[in-house]
Amino acid sequence: MLNKYRDCFATLAMTLNSNVIARAFRPKQSKNLYQINNALFSFVLLTIFICNQSCLAQNIFNNGNKRPEYVIVLHGGAGNFAQSDITAENEKQYYDLLGQALNIGIQILDSGVAAMDAVEQVIIFMEDSPVFNAGKGAVFTHDGRNELDASIMDGRTLKAGAVAAVGNIKNPIKAARKVMDASPHVLLTGEGASEFAKAQGLEIVDSSYFYTKKSWDALQKILQKEKEGGGTVGCVAFDKAGNLAAGTSTGGMTNKKYGRIGDSPIIGAGTYANNNTCAVSCTGYGEYFIRYIAAYDISAMMEYAHLNLAEAADSVINKKIKNAGGYGGIIAVDKNGNISITFNTTGMFRAYKIAGQEQKILLYK
DSSP, X not given: OTTTTHHHHHHHHHHSOHHHHHHHHOOOOGGGHHHHXXXXXXXXXXXXXXXXXXXXXXXXXXXXXXXXXXXXXXXXXXXXXXXXXXXXXXXXXXXXXXXHHHHHHHHHHHTTOOHHHHHHHHHHHHHTOSSSSSGGGOOOOTTSOOOEEEEEEETTTOOEEEEEEESSBSOHHHXXXXXXXXXXXXXXXXXXXXXXXXXXXXXXXXXXXXXXXXXXXXXXXXXXXXXXXXXXXXXXXXXXXXXXXXXXXXXXXXXXXXXXXXXXXXXXXXXXXXXXXXXXXXXXXXXXXXXXXXXXXXXXXXXXXXXXXXXXXXXXXXXXXXXXXXXXXXXXXXXXXXXXXXXXXXXXXXXXXXXXXXXXXXXXX
């Protein structure tokens, strides 16, 4: 247990007056052992309480109550940003758009429609916004193109669909859904994916559709500095029938080269859903999420190691991926309607709603 809370001990020790702690634990006489043990025990309890309080902001439990009618969680990407980095105008825009996306999902789930449809429609809305790095707002590659990825998975059937490196499909999440529903495949890429989408009657657009000054300027800035950034959008849902679904869509990393594909279209890495465990959508540095099969790993630890959702998410994001040098986060909901929003960055655009409870929209840690 001490190992689990080692970071919290260190933080608390730095916060409290070190002289007070030293006096409390200095063994002056053996007869004071009882007093010392009491001080240690109190210190441990205080530390655990503080640690758990910080976790409660990221994990929402039903505490043994009956599962809610429905749950929806969405994200607009995670990153190392502070409130001071975002203008008041942009902050309001983020809150408004996340709220609109959340309300789309709420209306669908509240009417009894399946989680798969809620996930798809929420992500379509986010893809149509130039603000998020997905669809219309997709970032540019090193060569000045847009290459988009998306995936979706049904927790009831374990069917899944994905597209990667597409540059003319207006809504990649729609194409991913079509791959799942109208083909025997899971992942289609590039021109083949575009041909399939066109044959399925999906909207094909000129590459200029994806141009936004914000994304273009970001590429130019990075080309000068030779640095990279990333982002994505995603949604997970739990419907009235008890089914789970997850979806993820992204424009990838600004300045990416050589046809790079990240975790978002990879089932098990960036997206996973299984009615026996949970639904997960990831965001962050994709290579790490691929190496650690992040989304599936959370599900596997729940199924085979019998961890709860919060424990599994923390193990993947704050231990495995963080210790390897990766950054990012996940949104997830389990088969009982419990939520985990876990990230190792300073911020993550996210929103959620549990039926019967107040909805939440958050940007910062």
